[in-house]
Amino acid sequence: MTARLKAEAVVKRFGGVTALDGVSLEVSQGAVLGLIGPNGSGKTTLLNVLSGTIRPTSGHVFLDGERIDRMPAYRVVRAGVAKTHQIPKPFHGMTVRENVTAAATFGAGLREGARVRDEVGRVLRLVELEPRADVPASALTVQEKKRLEFARALATGARFLLLDEIFAGLSPEEVRASIEVFRRVQAELGFGAVVVEHVMRAVLSVAHRVLVLEEGRSIAEGTPQEVVRDPAVVEAYLGQEAARAPT
Amino acid sequence: MRIIGSVWFRFREMRLRTLPSTLWKGWRSLGPTAQGLGIVLAVLGGLGPVLPVALFVFLILFMIYAAWAYSINLITGMTGYVSFGHVVFAGAGAYALAYGVTAWGIHPLAGVVAAGLTGALLALGVGVVTLRLRGAYFAIATLVTALAAVYIVSGTPALGDGSGIRFYLGFQIGTQYYAIWTLLASEIALTWWVTRGRIGLGLRALRDDEDAARAVGINVPRLKLFLYVLSGGFAGAAGSVFTWFNSSAFPDAFQLAYSLDMLAMIIIGGMGTLSGPWIGAVVVNVPRQTLLKLLPQGQPIVIGLLVILIALFLPGGIVGIIRKYIPEARRYLE
């Protein structure tokens, strides 16, 4: 039985603002779902609901049939869903290795020192951060910090990763490299993922399916190629004129 | 829990013939700072019987202050949550002992234990509600609790109303000395333990970035509460020794000045460190008991200035300054 992460009719209101207006999605372990949409469409809010960082106003989130939408974030992590931060939040006072160790110790719940060390080493090798393992996290470049976010999420042993703009702010070369790393790691570890992205190239390369949000509602879903040509999607991003123009 | 299990397991592994080498390895693993503190404690403990009374008194008061410093270090130092109202635990412990001794006739040592429990339970109650609040709001909530406590105690006849509770147990400074010594030693040991291993890692993560800590699966609320309860318990126990020493508990056991002293001690010494609270206690308490009897306000003024200086220019307190400017010291001072 493959594990499944499911959101059902999730609504989130902040005071007078409705950030999510009944969004549903479903990801199986091993599949990558791209989540795109114009700014303010609710992508990050949706990730926050999925990860337990905030509670939905209504609607549910299920992990393997178990409701996780009312669980505190750290419990959701232990259950198997880990989220990265759009602006990386490394533990500045620790080295890269220690950052990942924290994730392996608490997120994955590994106890014996040897097992933790092995797992941390494995993750660092996978994301190609091993040469920088003993550097303080505060000294990393932007790309390295994003890799560290990724590594931490991996080290928690999560079956589902929620990646918030992990390719943003990188040079084209860095994007290419990061896509490579992601695809390799995902193929090897087989986790499911919801990837929020603005960098179209990344979405097209890594996602099996894509969900498009606009103003808190889902306006299109399908393969990356289908979605990119969908007039509703083009309109959401570029306005009506562009939608009418031939692709 | 698991900690007890692993300690017990390791304990059972020790055979008698390997005991000396195990002890030596244990000692080595403490690290220079803990060893240093351990030696100081051993000296204080050993010298007890031969000290002149004046020195006894001096050391009892010093150790009470040091115990308070270590207690607030456990929460404010380790997590960054500023407990402005920490005195409420000291006061609660003070009254617990005073009440127990007068109303139920218990032995003061039992009173100290009761005080510790009172402080811990109070911290549990307060913490469950307030630890969810952000920085400044937590500080205000604790402040308010301490203030309310003054009024509540002043208005409760069973607790002596505004006149407090007085008792007379005879001259017991020997027992008081070793009571506070035990408390202080336990706190230092606990602080050492909490900066190491799994909990140490979790704490560093928590202090660095609470949200990120949650994101890697750390049970942040439980960790904060655990530390707060411990800090409340020790503050209460130390406060009760203070009351025992003074043979009385008054509403001014809850006065803000004590909280401010506690905070000043760890700010000056270095928050979240192992030796910081001790250094802070020395800076805050020793001059007050010695030179500055002549000029009672002089010392707090200097303390105030020190706190300002440290906050603005020299974060990390004395320990932080030493570690920053004397790299060789980093191996020895934590």
Added chain:
Amino acid sequence: MADPATLVASLVYGILLGVVFAAIAHGLNLIWGVTKVVNAAHGEFIMLGAYGAYFLNLAWGLDPLLAALIDAALGMIVGVAFYFAFLHRELRGKERIGHQTEMVTLVATFGLALFLVNVTTLAWSMSPVGLRYNPGNAVLGGVTVPLGGVYVGIASLGIIAATHVFLTRTYLGNAVRAYSQDITAAKLMGVNPTTVAALATGLGFAMTMAGGALLTVYLRVGIRPDIGHLYAPISFVIVVLGGPGKMWGSLVGGITVGVLIDVLQVFIPTEFAYAAAFLLVIPVLALAPEGILR
């Protein structure tokens, strides 16, 4: 049960007291709302304002209302100085106030508070003083109201109203409001962040010290260096109740606290009334919007 007359009287006293509390808290509110800094030495400046009124009364027989004006001017200068001494270094250039800055300013102002309490104790000792000001009482609708309380109540309302006018009708005032909402946007509109922050701090202190002067009416023989230890928490409670940065919140919070203290005293012992008024803030914080929870 208490009779209606007593209740009404307590209500009136509570409102009069609460309005003064509101003025005192308003300074804290302004500084907190604009610079996001929580001034741990707030109480000590209330105390200084009170002493200011005392000395002005002693030397030149000035009543608290006049003293409040002078204190306000003093406060303005002190506030700006305070800004440059304590806050400028931390706030300069920052567009978002983080946890670190919060801590640093909290601790630094805490040190200042310690310093001030002890310097004043050294200078003026702990013996409480009071000033002579008794314009007598008036009887309004069967309730005996102390005129002193009425006058300072009106003055307090005046302070809050004046601040409101300043913030909404003047260029500088609007600049302050813009800054408090979004530093980056304010800068883009040509607002100098340093000017705004210093001004806000100055104003805040002006109000705090003026409020301290007005408070002396209620501190008949109780002006001591450590009164800050009582009035600072009261101010914090008021600001939290009303919402930091919400200007009318001070009034709402202040009156709530004042009324609670005075009315509750009719039913329960004084000490518990005070305790209850303080502890009220905790459930408010617990049920508050996600903004102040972790």
